[in-house]
Amino acid sequence: AFEAANIAAFVMPDVMASKYGKLLMNLGNIVQAVLGPGVDAGDLTKRVRAEAKDVYRAAGIAWKNVGMDDPRRDVMRPAPVPGVSRQGGSTTQSLLRGTGSVETDWLNGEIALLARLHGQPAPLNARLTDLGTEVLRKGMRPGDMTRAELEAWLAGNGCVPLYHLME
Numbered sequence: 001a002f003e004a005a006n007i008a009a010f011v012m013p014d015v016m017a018s019k020y021g022k023l024l025m026n027l028g029n030i031v032q033a034v035l036g037p038g039v040d041a042g043d044l045t046k047r048v049r050a051e052a053k054d055v056y057r058a059a060g061i062a063w064k065n066v067g068m069d070d071p072r073r074d075v076m077r078p079a080p081v082p083g084v085s086r087q088g089g090s091t092t093q094s095l096l097r098g099t100g101s102v103e104t105d106w107l108n109g110e111i112a113l114l115a116r117l118h119g120q121p122a123p124l125n126a127r128l129t130d131l132g133t134e135v136l137r138k139g140m141r142p143g144d145m146t147r148a149e150l151e152a153w154l155a156g157n158g159c160v161p162l163y164h165l166m167e
Contacts, residue, residue, distance in 0.1 A: 020063035024049050029091035030104045030128050034150055036143025037088035048124045052111045058120040092142045104132025127154045
C-alpha cells in the first residue's frame with residue numbers, strides 16, 4: 001500500500017538496530033543548538049557518539065549505520081523551500097520556536113541511562129543531558145555558547161560560562 005502510494009517502505013528484520021543508529025546520529029543535536037548552525041564543533045560530536053557506542057557494546061545493543069551511506073537515503077530528496085532558510089536540526093528549531101522543551105533527555109539522556117544500567121561511564125552524554133535542561137531554564141538561543149564555553153561545561157565547570165552568558 002505504501003509503495004503503491006509512492007511512499008518508500010523498508011521492511012527490516014531488526015528495526016531496533018536502525019533506531020539505535022538513528023539515535024547515534026542525533027546525539028549532537030544539542031551541540032549544534034547551543035553553538036548555532038554551521039559552527040564547527042571540532043571532534044565533540046564524534047566523541048559523544050564514540051561514548052555511546054561503548055555504552056551500546058556494554059549493553060549488548062546492536063546498531064546499524066543509518067548515515068549518508070545507508071541505501072535508504074537514495075529515496076530521500078531534501079530540497080530547499082523557496083523563501084525559507086534552514087535553521088538547523090530539531091533541537092535548534094525547538095529553541096528557535098520557544099517550545100519550552102528539547103529532545104535531549106530522550107537522546108543523550110537515553111545513553112546516560114543505558115550507561116548507568118550497565119555500569120558504563122558516559123560523562124559527555126550525561127553532561128549534554130544536563131545542558132539541555134539548563135539551556136531551557138536560562139532561555140538560551142542557538143549560538144549563545146562558544147565552543148570553549150561548551151567544552152568548559154562538559155568538563156564539569158559549566159556554571160561560569162552559562163551564568164555570564166545570560167545575566
